[in-house]
Amino acid sequence: MNLLETFDSLLQQWRHVFAQDRSFDRARRLTFGLLACLRQHLTSMAICATGRQFVDWSADYRLCSRSPWNPRQLFDPVFDRFPVLLPSPAAPVIAALDDTLCKKTGKQIPGVAIARDPLSPPFHVNLRYGLRFVQVSLLVSPPEAPGAARALPVRFDFAPPAVKPKKNAAPEAHAAYKKEKKQRALPVAGLASMASVRQSLDDRPETAARPLIVSGDGSYTNKTVLQNLPPRTTFIGRIRRDAKLHLPLPERDGRQGRPRRYGPQAPTPEQILQDDSIPEGKVRCFAAGAMREIPVKVYGPVFWRRAGADRPLLLVVIKPLGYRLRKGSKLLYRQPAFLVCTDIGLDLQLLVQSYIQRWEIGVSRQGHIVQPVKDRPRLIDSGLVAWEAPWRENKTVEPSDNMLRKEDAQRTRLQCKVNAYVASLHEIPVAETVDNARKQKGLAETG
16 A cells, blocks of 8 residues: 555545535545645645636535534544554553634635734834734654654644724724733643643543643743643643742641642752752753753752742753854853653653654644744754744744845646646546656656
């Protein structure tokens, strides 16, 4: 069985998701069209790639807008085959959580909003229109030897923000906006995605008893997420360097009055980093293509008021590693990483490795890096988290405008050839359409 037949066999499990067989056939055809199209992966490009650009497109667009089906059920084949990818029967399930912004130009698209461009420089925030989604991916590492993890998307939930009314709107509209703003907050959407993943794991006997370890950024390290985690779920997230933490509450000495909920104030994460009296350890993890010794400091258990008095946390400080932009250049340093973990008994190597592997979710669906280059791991350092890097590095995130124009023109000519060939055929199977498109692409590139 080749790769195309294997992929088609996975798509056959989507049949129960749709109420009618024709809806499934249309979804299957569009999925193959998205693989065969060469430019932007849009519905229109998928229709053209399958040779249906000269027929009515209404049914294909209604599949994405009116047809009643649950998008989360499309990821069930991943959960069904995921246990065989784990190294042992007791191995935990490691996942990464992040939000992404799909760039849009139309202002009338439902759910479109103005958001910060993640590729903007640190000294100037750029805004753009886009659709916000929350993505959860399961991380799979090679079982035979240490290596880079592979991210398998299992959730891609639409999370639009609340629409703010005009200033002269009725007071009821502003009150409803404040209430809707809390319900559509990003941590609430992320928590719902984590709960959905946990439920999908519980529905399968092979993964019901496995713990779930989720890594997220500072957007999800707050009261909403930490106080409402699903059962058997551990969260690892970034925290501010000046966060006010507390030590465990000491035993009462018989004093009268209201009992305290928090102990004495603990040093901040930045103070722990600078304190030489706190021992420093080395954790061996796979990062940036090789096994590396990561210097860390562990402090805890501590308590954070945003997490609650009944949620002990483990603070992990990852010290900055030196790196050079080129051989013989000046030694530079990156900013440290401050992490908190809701499981104070979690293995330290598993904790750090899980957060390092979170970078895999930063690769967008088009194969480009959607995060600035300061988020990308280098071949000469650990590349753990989003550090602060010079702006000259951010310029290498995307190709130059001249390169983009040449690449776009080449793809346009190639797509026109593929569309013309497919349109010349009357009716062919979907698999043959993809095969012919790939053959055309190979001929055009070698010609």
